[in-house]
Amino acid sequence: MNEWINRLPKIELHCHLDGCVRPQTVAEISEREGIELSADSLDELTSWMRVPPSCTSLVEYLKRFELPLQCMQTPYALERIARELAEDAAYENVKYMEVRFAPHLHTRQGMTAAEVIASVGAGLAAAEKNADIIVRMIVICMRHHSVELNMEAVRAAAQFLSKGVVGVDLAGDEANYPPELHESVFQLADELGIPVTIHAGEAGGANNIRTAVERLHARRIGHGVRLYEDAEVAQLLRERNVPLEMCVTSNVQTKAVDSFEKHPIRLYLNRGIGVTVNTDNRTVSDTDLTKEYNLLSHRFQFKAADFKKVAVRAIEAAFVEPELKPQLLRKFQEEWEKLGI
Numbered sequence: 592m593n594e595w596i597n598r599l600p601k602i603e604l605h606c607h608l609d610g611c612v613r614p615q616t617v618a619e620i621s622e623r624e625g626i627e628l629s630a631d632s633l634d635e636l637t638s639w640m641r642v643p644p645s646c647t648s649l650v651e652y653l654k655r656f657e658l659p660l661q662c663m664q665t666p667y668a669l670e671r672i673a674r675e676l677a678e679d680a681a682y683e684n685v686k687y688m689e690v691r692f693a694p695h696l697h698t699r700q701g702m703t704a705a706e707v708i709a710s711v712g713a714g715l716a717a718a719e720k721n722a723d724i725i726v727r728m729i730v731i732c733m734r735h736h737s738v739e740l741n742m743e744a745v746r747a748a749a750q751f752l753s754k755g756v757v758g759v760d761l762a763g764d765e766a767n768y769p770p771e772l773h774e775s776v777f778q779l780a781d782e783l784g785i786p787v788t789i790h791a792g793e794a795g796g797a798n799n800i801r802t803a804v805e806r807l808h809a810r811r812i813g814h815g816v817r818l819y820e821d822a823e824v825a826q827l828l829r830e831r832n833v834p835l836e837m838c839v840t841s842n843v844q845t846k847a848v849d850s851f852e853k854h855p856i857r858l859y860l861n862r863g864i865g866v867t868v869n870t871d872n873r874t875v876s877d878t879d880l881t882k883e884y885n886l887l888s889h890r891f892q893f894k895a896a897d898f899k900k901v902a903v904r905a906i907e908a909a910f911v912e913p914e915l916k917p918q919l920l921r922k923f924q925e926e927w928e929k930l931g932i
């Protein structure tokens with residue numbers, strides 16, 4: 592581990608709330624709310640919440656969210672989990688973060704989508720008070736949910752625009768639910784003035800990236816690993832200045848790529864594709880942003896200049912209020928100066 596990497600100012604645009612729950616917190620919430628878990632110890636619980644090394648697909652990866660979701664059905668749980676995630680990020684010097692979640696995965700005990708968003712927002716605001724971090728929310732539409740339900744999620748997101756929500760996303764099983772199924776959902780988002788990011792090119796081909804940009808109004812792409820399949824789509828991203836939210840560890844676990852060696856992040860950076868660095872799911876993927884940065888340093892020869900480049904690109908691509916960006920950039924520059932880079 593390089594000490595200077597730990598101290599780098601960091602920014603994260605792609606992080607799922609339900610993939611980042613502390614196992615200890617799941618244990619405490621299950622106890623408090625009388626939820627039966629099939630784990631006998633914290634170690635066993637932790638291993639249930641992490642993807643196993645044998646994982647062969649995104650579908651298998653997605654099964655790891657069921658356990659934490661059981662404990663994310665009340666305002667108390669959501670507020671606490673959101674606050675803890677922002678605190679964990681602040682601890683590793685993350686200065687700005689977008690946390691994403693699907694409101695309709697948290698309505699099993701009767702909460703409405705708006706109540707879910709308000710609870711997460713309260714937790715994030717509490718963390719902002721105590722730590723040097725700005726956090727915003729992205730509302731996720733799930734691929735396997737109906738168009739009607741996803742439209743409801745988008746309308747709920749619209750109610751919270753300029754109250755913490757800064758964008759909407761499409762996530763879940765890409766191989767079985769192509770992006771065009773939800774074209775009308777993101778048409779609505781666009782009409783309501785909500786910025787869009789779409790998971791694409793992870794368990795599906797480069798064509799899904801094109802669809803996300805041309806038909807679903809995506810301003811950013813979640814992962815986009817398989818962009819290398821189509822040079823025309825790569826050109827489209829360069830022309831429209833659409834960056835990728837890359838999550839290297841997660842991409843190897845879901846088999847979006849076979850191995851770290853084959854991950855295209857360095858290639859994309861060299862070829863002028865906008866690249867940002869993210870965790871996806873801290874608990875499920877057993878990672879954090881510091882680990883991802885160290886991975887990039889050791890396996891992909893990322894130097895200080897590369898880390899600065901991806902941070903600047905992420906600040907540009909962030910959905911945060913534009914007036915906050917100059918001060919965010921200044922903060923990064925001050926920290927880089929302190930590090931002598």
Ligand SMILES: O=c1[nH]cnc2c1ncn2[C@H]1C[C@H](O)[C@@H](CO)O1
Pocket residue numbers: 607608609610649653656691692693696731762763764790793841871872
């Ligand atoms: O990397 C991912 N690709 C597609 N869907 C994902 C990924 N990580 C998490 N999800 C899903 C599972 C979660 O339950 C949901 C909401 O965060 O989003």
Ligand SMILES: [Zn+2]
Pocket residue numbers: 605607762790813871
């Ligand atoms: Zn994701």
